[in-house]
Amino acid sequence: MSAARTTSPPPPPSAPAGPVDPKGPSWSDPGSGTAPKSGGGRLRKSGVYALLSIGLLVMAAPFLWMGLSSFKTDRDLTASPPVWIPSEWTLEHFDELLDRLDVPLYFFNSLTVAVLVTASNLVFCSMLGYALAKLRFGGRNKIFALVLGALMVPGNLMLLPLFVLMSKLQLIDSYAGLMLPFAAQAFGVFLMRQFMQSIPDELLEAARIDGAREWYIFWRIAMPLVKPALATLSILIFLGSWNNFVWPLIATNDPEKYTLPVALATFATDPNQSAGSNGMLMVGSLLIILPVLLVFIVLQRHFTQGLATTGMK
Template structure:
């Protein structure tokens, strides 16, 4: 921004404010409408503030539906998959960035190419493999396909690659082996990148929809995104759609992602700046 005319800075700030408002308004409308009565949600002209204020939708969600079970499923899937991604992607990225072996560049390029392949391209063979391994309708069947995360390898590889070689050489002079260098030297320095990966992968795993939709048939195993999409069908096929309960379910579903982001936000910007994801 340094050296740019004031009018250009003003236009940029206005554009940022408008973009922020554009994204925030639907979220605010969802939260506010979840405290309204059902008839007031679709009223015209629309009213922003709920009158009267009611918790009826939240009570319905928590008492008439297995919402806590769906929430537990999402927590297990997101947490276990994120931990698996951190372990596997950290070791893979470190090996690709710091070790020298034949075929390293080709292997890394193949991994990067996988960023261009959507899940729709391989969901059928993935389903067949999971079915033959008897992993459908199970936590391992939902978690294991998520652990192979190419984006996290890309972020961590860029971070490990930019770490100074002097740190590694000094550790070797002190008698440290490869695993000790990785565990005691490189990992403590990679907190920003690990936090970035944790936030991005947790949110992505929390919002997983297509694979759980295909791999889960039992209502008790559904994560929140799939359960909300079938909100009435999962419990009562004959019930009419109620916007209030759906909005209340969506509002509560966002809370875990906000908590994770707030807990790791101080590392997030630093990790983005140091991992090669720059605009």
């Protein structure tokens, strides 16, 4: 006689612990896994925004004052207490500056030097950065170490050797003398090398297997991939060259070769020219800032992207 098979009944289904919220777990549910938004966090964020707004106002106030003062009358410029908004908008200071100073010539000199220096840095720094990042040759690391060492040398320390060299080459009072010392800067080489390292080696090897020459790979493959770095380098080099004051002051004796910052400084220190010229100095400063501001506005997106990407290299 076989033993009877016994089966135990299944356990009854457990009742829900409470009503189910159709909208999902609430913020106050400690088991939901989501931290509640505290009032302290919002207050802290508001404080950060307030500090940033104050910093923005502090940094923008001088530029705002300069721009508004360019359109003020002499009475508003000497008013006490100071007047922010002109009581009467005028362009007389623009006319006076153009009469006393050959602004178009000096503007052309500054623009020519800045554009050519920027273009030369984009070409030479990109080529050297590509070579240091993607080509295998002896002494590559030593060359890069020299580039890093050049970054540690103060620029003012090089003024005297550069002046002696330009004098021996008879390039004083020439555009070439203003541009050649800055045609390829160490920071540009470092920046482009860091970006070139982010390009996959497999992509370049595939192009070489297909028969592409190194020059073609550099211009058609590598350069389009580093556009953020090119925009970043363009802004930094253009800004430095446009605002460069010491070297153009040393390397030029002919007023026809003055850049705009040198011409404006010479005008401001000449008592025969600059008497009662606060408004004209404001106009000149505004003319110096506008090109750099326009370049930054045009390339701002690539500039911020380039800085962010460089920080991850």
